[in-house]
Amino acid sequence: MPNVVVIGAQWGDEGKGRIVDLISEKVDIIARYQGGNNAGHTIVIGDEKVVLHHLPSGILREGKVSVIGNGVVIDPKVLLEEIRDLRAAGYKADCDNLKISDRAHVIMPYHKEIDKGREESNGNTKIGTTGRGIGPVYEDKAARRGIKVSDLIDTDALSQRLKDVLPDRNLYISKVLGKEPLNFENILEQYSIYGKELMEFTCDVSKLLNDSITEGKNILFEGAQGALLDIDFGTYPYVTSSSASSGGACTGTGVSPTRIDSVLGIAKAYTTRVGEGPFTSEISGDTEQRLRELGGEYGATTGRSRRCGWFDAFAIKYASMINGISYIALTKLDVLSGFEKINICTAYRYKGQVLSDYPSNNHMLSECEPVYKELEGWNEDISCAKDVTELPTQARRYLDAIEESTGVPLYAVSLGASREKILFLNEIF
Ligand code: IMP
Numbered sequence: 001m002p003n004v005v006v007i008g009a010q011w012g013d014e015g016k017g018r019i020v021d022l023i024s025e026k027v028d029i030i031a032r033y034q035g036g037n038n039a040g041h042t043i044v045i046g047d048e049k050v051v052l053h054h055l056p057s058g059i060l061r062e063g064k065v066s067v068i069g070n071g072v073v074i075d076p077k078v079l080l081e082e083i084r085d086l087r088a089a090g091y092k093a094d095c096d097n098l099k100i101s102d103r104a105h106v107i108m109p110y111h112k113e114i115d116k117g118r119e120e121s122n123g124n125t126k127i128g129t130t131g132r133g134i135g136p137v138y139e140d141k142a143a144r145r146g147i148k149v150s151d152l153i154d155t156d157a158l159s160q161r162l163k164d165v166l167p168d169r170n171l172y173i174s175k176v177l178g179k180e181p182l183n184f185e186n187i188l189e190q191y192s193i194y195g196k197e198l199m200e201f202t203c204d205v206s207k208l209l210n211d212s213i214t215e216g217k218n219i220l221f222e223g224a225q226g227a228l229l230d231i232d233f234g235t236y237p238y239v240t241s242s243s244a245s246s247g248g249a250c251t252g253t254g255v256s257p258t259r260i261d262s263v264l265g266i267a268k269a270y271t272t273r274v275g276e277g278p279f280t281s282e283i284s285g286d287t288e289q290r291l292r293e294l295g296g297e298y299g300a301t302t303g304r305s306r307r308c309g310w311f312d313a314f315a316i317k318y319a320s321m322i323n324g325i326s327y328i329a330l331t332k333l334d335v336l337s338g339f340e341k342i343n344i345c346t347a348y349r350y351k352g353q354v355l356s357d358y359p360s361n362n363h364m365l366s367e368c369e370p371v372y373k374e375l376e377g378w379n380e381d382i383s384c385a386k387d388v389t390e391l392p393t394q395a396r397r398y399l400d401a402i403e404e405s406t407g408v409p410l411y412a413v414s415l416g417a418s419r420e421k422i423l424f425l426n427e428i429f
Contacts, residue, residue: 017041030058033252040300071252126276206254238277
């Protein structure tokens with residue numbers, strides 16, 4: 001088993017948690033490397049549904065070590081609740097199987113206040129964030145006024161950092177957003193308790209991961225969000241604030257590119273997007289509503305309706321180039337049963353011209369039109385197929401068209417939420 005990065009190849013919500021849960025059986029360590037509790041991974045085991053926001057999806061597998069890397073941003077209250085809930089549900093989450101980087105940055109109450117305050121006042125320039133404080137915490141990290149886990153677990157350091165940074169943030173909250181400033185003592189008291197509770201899990205994660213690779217252990221790097229929400233390569237400014245691309249696995253854990261072997265991209269058999277921003281293959285009306293209902297396309301984190309569209313091979317081709325995607329795991333193919341015609345977006349047209357490259361300019365992107373390849377749909381319920389040969393011809397043609405239009409081979413196709421509803425097309429692990 002190689003060291004592999006698993007990323008979302010679209011705008012998030014591709015079903016990464018489900019695939020990571022599956023592959024994690026074959027690895028020793030699962031490491032999350034970016035994002036925070038803006039993510040929501042839903043995993044179905046038997047009749048049970050588990051939603052994870054902070055913890056790597058591998059935490060549900062016995063005998064595996066789960067790691068939260070330095071590139072992740074942590075809301076300590078949410079993380080501690082998640083650990084408690086998981087334990088109550090009978091899963092193990094202790095200092096033996098959960099390791100948190102002491103270099104990760106902490107989401108503080110003022111980050112959430114600023115995120116929500118801005119979204120309320122932004123009007124037309126609203127991003128549609130999850131309101132979890134993600135943008136403001138990464139902003140503080142880059143502005144060198146962040147609070148790291150190593151500060152959180154040391155009350156003196158926390159007090160000093162908070163003294164240094166809170167006045168500035170409070171000024172912003174009161175003068176720019178017109179809201180009440182936050183109280184220093186209250187934050188210090190509450191967050192030093194969180195620090196004490198999290199202390200047992202913290203360590204130098206980069207050393208742990210590098211030593212483990214040297215010992216011959218293998219690692220699955222688990223991305224959150226998706227390639228098109230990446231801060232550098234996504235549909236900026238309608239993106240998240242971290243490196244959701246495969247490159248983020250290196251900067252977000254401290255493991256070098258030379259120690260990573262392959263990248264698995266997860267893509268839904270159609271496309272969804274939450275929040276604002278251009279979405280060229282978006283559809284509307286009854287077809288969209290049907291896709292949303294059949295696919296259960298409502299956010300695991302915020303409950304918002306997801307915007308739905310056809311599979312965008314042009315965007316995946318771009319994501320594949322940026323991320324070096326070796327294989328795609330395609331999820332939710334079963335949702336497309338019953339559609340008379342199914343489209344694949346193979347290119348974008350801008351002002352009458354078919355583009356050869358994915359645009360970097362948001363204004364241009366928002367004016368692009370999709371170029372579709374239309375395929376026949378199928379009516380059969382495919383959710384119980386045990387082999388790709390059991391799929392209707394039209395479904396197999398759809399899979400072939402996806403491979404052809406993206407230029408990336410398929411590793412697996414999932415046909416439902418439970419662990420066994422998956423077909424493997426290539427043996428790569
Ligand atoms: P933020 O990450 O909360 O700042 O939100 C920025 C954008 O990324 C918004 O459009 C969110 O809806 C989107 N986003 C953030 N996390 C996820 C995710 O896990 N799945 C899908 N969209 C996400």
